Amino acid sequence: MRKSLIAALAGAGVLSLGLATLPLAQADPVGPPTYRALAGGGSDTTQSLLNALAEIVTDGGQKVIGSYDAIGSPTITTKDPASTPACKDIIRPNGSSKGRDALQASLVAGDGCFQFARSSSSRGSYTSSIPMVWVPFATDALTFAVRADGDVPRELTKAQLIAIFKCEVSDIQPALVQTGSGTRSSWLSYVGITEAEISAGTYPCLVPEKDGGTFPGNLPQEHDGRELKKNQVMPYSAAVYQGQMYGTAPDRRGRAVPGVIDGVAPMVINTVFSGVRNMFNIIPAEKADDPTSLEYKVFVGTDSLLCKAKPQINLQGFGDLVDASKCGDTSSRS
Helix, strand or coil: CHHHHHHHHHHCCCEECCCCCCCCCCCCCCCCCCCCCEEEEECCCCHHHHHHHHCCCEECCEECEEECCCCCCCEECCCCCCCCHHHCCEECCECHHHHHHHHHHHHHHCCCCCCEEEECCCCCCCCCCCCEEEEEEEEEEEEEEEECCCCCCCEECHHHHHHHHCCCCCCCEECCCCCCCHHHHHHHHHHCCCHHHHHCCCCHHHCEHHHCCCECCCCCCCCCHHHCCCCEEEEEEHHHHHHHHHCCCCCCCCCEEECEECCECCCEECCCCCCEEEEEEEEEHHHHCCCCCHHHHHHCCCCCCCHHHHHHHHHCCCECCCCHHHCCCCCCEC
16 A cells, blocks of 8 residues: 555655655675676765665666665775776765766776766766766755754745855854765755855855864765754755655664755655756766666666666655656766
8 A cells, every 4th residue: 555655646746755665775785796787886865775776676686786875984895806906995985976986987997896876966067088878767855954953944945045055144054065965066056056156265154164164063974964053954855864764774864854945845745846856877878878788778768677666766765757758868968
């Protein structure tokens, strides 16, 4: 009954939180096999989702997705070091940009250490020497979080959020998440701020004191509300919050609770919610154009293994694409 309900909601363009039932997936693949055909890292937002999918997506009965969390040990080993020593002790990619850059570096080196990257932000204006494709497969609601016992209202308008993150509200401290994350990129786009403006010192409240700004301490890791102060507000994925609440993702909420934007609660979202964003996996364009490749089979087109895993994606708290025909689309290229 639960599965039927969430499938019906997702099919109608609505994502209802509180129905996740998949078990907490293992962070980083441990086998069998320990080393998977498709290795990737990057986005914190979709790490638990890809961990769960890695347990059910198989080719010839074998698990093929090796998804490495954004946080954990400082380094990761994505392939058997006995045969591919270059893939031993790689710095763990933390965030969409770092995952993207790790994939590109692997393609340039030709070492085969990474085959995809998780991204919670779109390509934007990024270009690369070796073409890559941003393949959408799910949607998320990007909202804000505050402390349940804090001083910041749990209901804000988009205009109020823009004012807060542009340092115009003296008694509320915006807590922008770490650089390189897709959530940071998506949120800055949402509130109309560029990284260039931050670098130029236009918004000092978004910059840590040690770097010349006024933000106390270090910027928080995305989707980690444990260090959130009573006067702070931070961007937060509604899907990840659900996973943390219902045990399908590591619980890093602390006392954080999701906010309501313009009267629309992210815990039941639809296409009118202003924070809806696509989730992507980045793969080499060469593989995206090759129907015989494993990357094509797993990621590309509405018949791909990931696009066919909609029930599992929904159970992890993520919604279908607004236009379902765009699942597995390969038109966004660097």
